[in-house]
Amino acid sequence: MTDLVDLGWDGARAADVPPGTVPARVAKVDRGLLTVVAPGGERRVHPAPLLREGTGPAVGDWVALRSDVAVALLPRRTAFTRTAAGRTSALQVVAANLDVVFVVDALDGPARLRRIERYLAVAWGSGATPVVVLTKADLCDDVPAALAELAGAVPGAEVLAVSAVTGAGVGALAERLGAGRTGALVGPSGVGKSSLVNALLGGEVAATGEVREADRRGRHTTTARELHRLPGGGLLIDTPGMRELGLPGDEGIDTAYADVAEFASSCRFRDCSHGAEPGCAVSAAVAEGLLDEGRLRGWRKLQAEVHRQALRTDARARAAEHSRVRALHKSLRAQPSQKR
Known part of the structure; x- marks a missing residue:
């Protein structure tokens, strides 16, 4: 029973x-x-x-x-949700009622910071607690250095390095899933999610596949999401690799980019676009080396993506954007012609 x-x-x-x-x-x-x-x-x-x-x-x-x-x-308390691939912008619930979201990437190649940031933005927006899990630690020559490189990209999130081959870190991961707690593994193909499921369950439950050496991409060995019960009493949802992870909204962006948001709160103008405006604290932080320019680009990209999605799905947002453009064109026409 x-x-x-x-x-x-x-x-x-x-x-x-x-x-x-x-x-x-x-x-x-x-x-x-x-x-x-x-x-x-x-x-x-x-x-x-x-x-x-x-x-x-x-x-x-x-x-x-x-x-x-x-x-x-029954009402969901948390949900990892993405925008489905294609132009429909339909929402897709990947996993529901989670306590923790394990954002999985691998240590067998260069760090993919922008991808991890995207997954973290969705994870923070889910209402669950994100944990970054870096697999294949046995293939990394300097794990501490790899963790240090990632530290600036994951403010507020715990980072664990694990190896399904040696078992290093697997116990620490299992501790995050006590009795009755539910976690989900999310990430692209080839990062070792299925191997990690097998290590946590203590047997060959999920099929595993090889990673292509040319581009480090893996095959979709997990074809369906499934809830597994762990020996220690926790529950784990394995998910197929995602080629696309469209943001369902902006709820988790400022949390994933807490450093950018903190600098932005000090800008002179509330509607600062963090470009060439005077008094922009974000631009100043980049110039002074206090903020990585790559993170700022990543933040801008996700904000722009959410804005485009809102224009596609929200009729009121489309109408507001149309009115704004019309007003801009009207004001430009009303300006006196300048002498050349």
């Missing part, structure tokens, strides 16, 4: 369970069916038509069951 508490349940959720139903946690979503874990064990159920609307149930969600049908989706 599976205890709900072992699955991350607490009594505060009971008020959200409809009468005549029992709660269960989604372990896998596959071909329109849900694999759920409940006190009676694991089983496959159908989602009610209403649950197919919107983002639908995701791995880690809590649902209410009536017989073999999930009839309600």
Whole structure:
């Protein structure tokens, strides 16, 4: 028998369970069916038509069951969400009800700081606690130096170096997932997520693949998100590698770029674009070597991406942008012609 508490349940959720139903946690979503874990064990159920609307149930969600049908989706407390690939800007919940998000990258090559920053921005926005996990420590000649290089790019986030081959750091990672706590591994293909799952579970549960030497890219060995129960009582969601990670909003950007945000708060003008404006504390920090210019570029890129997405998805934002452009053109036409 599976205890709900072992699955991350607490009594505060009971008020959200409809009468005549029992709660269960989604372990896998596959071909329109849900694999759920409940006190009676694991089983496959159908989602009610209403649950197919919107983002639908995701791995880690809590649902209410009536017989073999999930009839309600219980409120999410946290969710790692991305904008789906393509031009639709539809939101996709990668994993729900997380306590910690493990942002995974590898130490078998140069640090990919901007990519890690992007994942951290989404992780901070999820409501869960981000932890950066650097795998393949056995392939790195100087792990302390690699960690020091990364330190400036992850303000406020813990960084762990691990090796699924030697087992170094795996125990420390497992400690972040105590009984009833849920974590998710997120990151691109080839960084060793599946090997890490196997190391944490103590067996060959997830398939692993080779990384191409030419470009250090890996294959998608994990093809579906799945909830695993760890020997120590924690829960871990493995996710497929993501070729694209579109930001769902700007909630986590200022936290991921806390140093940039702190300097920006001291700018003379509140609407400073951190370019050539007088009194720009951000530009001054870059000039004085107090802020890495690469981080500023990364921050600007994510801010611009969120703005473009808002223009695509929010009719009011599109209308406001259109009005702003029209007003600008009108003011330019109203200015007297300058002599050449």
